[in-house]
Amino acid sequence: MSRPSWNRWVSDLDAEINRKGENTVILGKERQKDWEVVYEGATGLIDLYQEDPESKGMNAIVGGFRVLMDGMFAAIDEGRPVVWHNCGCSPELIRGLEGVQTVPIELLTVLQNLVGEVDYTIALIDEAEAHGVAPEVCSIDKAAVGTVLNDLYPEPACMLYHNTPCDSQIAAIKSLTELTRKPMRLMDVPYLSGDREVQYLAKQLREAIPFLEEHTGIKFSWEIFREVCEESNRTAEYLRDWNELRRHTPCPQVSKLVALNTALLVAFSGDPEGTAIAKAFRDEAKERIERGESTVEGGELYRAIWYQDPVWFDLQFYDWMESELKLVIPMDLFGYYAPEALIDTSTPESMLEGLARKDLRVLPMSRQFKGPIDYFIDDYLRLCADYQVDFGIFAGHVACKHGLGGIGLFREASREADIPLLYFEFDMFDPRVTPVETIQDDITHFIEDVVRPRKEAA
């Protein structure tokens, strides 16, 4: 079976929804059009590809997101409290309050770009800018503001945010707090990631519990929290195995899967659905290795580490790289699960410290973006070595000023390590900044002019 051409397919689906009219009914309640598009998109993809053994990982994560949407809609219907959080916040602590629904503020944008229609994201970005959010704020944060301006998320009882991975998140969480005027608590994630910092964050997590209890009206359960952390650990173990398996040459799985790992961690950490997705990622890689299969038809010619941010607005782009260039991305920054200790579930303190350690040292972006440039560069060089790549691609999302501010040192480190580096700037959620064709040209020329001659010479 050929790879799913999702974005085009979803466009057709969108046209079909349009024919049905604006008020399609999902789960017994009228939902906004934006949610209809992503829900129908996810459902359609699952229906179409659920039997496809080549799509086990993708099916699992799309299925997981549908379950998450079901949970969110059900929370509205049942009047359960909702807590918003951001992508710097792993949601295990919130799950310690039974029945509370977690909603990452990036959720709708991620889903719209994954299974829905990018034009909806663009509309939300434009709406935020028209409302006064500066254009240089990250597109996912602008889209989050647009989502809130349109009341597309269920009203939160309160919000729990971490001040990572970037300043744009600070702008977003302040704006969302201002727009909703709902109680908000900030977890201050410090500059470094040592043991002192772990203790500092763990203390804040503990102090956030009464805040969550007060505003959700639900008692925090250490027993539920323990189960959540154990679930989080199971997910982590699968992801570690999966990271190892993707080192295999040839790479067994599609490149785009690695881009989805951060969404998995932000949306599903501590949720059995997350473990199921991680297991599917792992199983698919394992089985394909056992069958001796490469994700690139005809065999891979080039391997690269994709660093900084994925092309979320068109994940088909990765299919193009594989089919046209025989280029595979075995790992990227979003897919990397750092080999840190699992959450020790023996005591409340050890769990809070374990979660703090995960927030600081594991969660992609938060791990690499917030501290000194060495945090950012060292992981890149490690990935290049571990995954035995021919070159690196620094996909500079225009809003990631920390990355763009470190590009000179990053280039120097690449040169010293003798790893060819392609650098370009684009917007990961907004194709108007750099069209996908331009990125395709950049990569094609770089391979032709730099990578291929170098490989031939070697």
Added chain:
Amino acid sequence: MKKNEILSIFQEVIEGPRNIYLDEWVKAGGKVMGYYCSYIPEEIFTAAGFLPYRIRGAGSEDSSDGDAYMSARVCTFVRHTISLALRGEFDFLDGVVLLQNCDHIRRAGDLFVKKVKLPFYSMLSVPRAPKERLFSWYLDELKRLKAEIEAHFGLAITEEKLEEAITLHNATRKRIRSLYDMRKKDAPPITGEEALTITIAAHLMPRDQFNTLMDDLLADLTNTEGTKGYRARVIITGSELDNPEYIAGIEQQGALSVAEVVCFGQRSFGELIEPGVDDPLERIARHKFFQVPCARMVECFDDQVAALKDTVREFNADGIIFQRMKFCDPWAGDGHNLYWRMKEEGIPFLGLEREYLVPASGQVKTRVQAFLEQMGK
């Protein structure tokens, strides 16, 4: 000395990276500590016997050296300052202290470590919410900084020296407060351009000498005829601003700036550090941590708004001009939020974007004119 003579001195002080007072200090064997942000207490440097020197990009003709390391999407303030540093224009510094106040400055810190390589470097991790629950971390960071300075330079920052530093810096705060009080008059004896020149100079020269000049200036200002005939009184706020020419461009349109609530302006001084029996470092830390917050801080927007409204009322301002360095995300969030809050409050608000070292352009002037007309001025 008269107002114009003193202002000329301050103008010379702020023109480039070096100034005559700094050079004399260095020539006499004094040490100089560079720093970047209002959350870094100058009192610690003073107590260590250093001249605190707040880093800025004045004198940079282009940012090409910084551009070699940073994308054009990094703010021009940071690229100019790091360009000066890479060119050796800050070689008089014995060290530099930063905090992770924004993504841009963090990367400037990396370049200071790896490329500029001053003898001493420290990066503070300052919490992003001015809340009591996070204060002890900030205090610990200051203790760490103090210990690092003591160890590196082989000196002791005693409580007595900290108390002396508090007294010296409070003396500056009193003078700045007196200056600002004069600006509340219907005919302020000083313009916004001049006031910002003064407050910038305070960050670049020995405080005792600055205070002496301020005494002369304040004495002369009591007899100075104030500015009349302006069309409106405005508060200038927003991101880092150390370019008086920019304010001059605004004032030329008839908008008199009566308070600059910006870094290098009022925001850097605040209230006095009160005497007390507590550890002086803790009193310094409380003063800095709980000052009127800037945009990097979260869970405090109501406090920011309240402080701004108080300033509008105290200075009898007609409106607010908010300026933001292009690509500054923290102030991008606050710019959006302030616009809507001020709309609720019925306070006229103009939002402007700018680049570092670029004076107010024709476009800015046109927008200020339109703003004044909107206010019916």
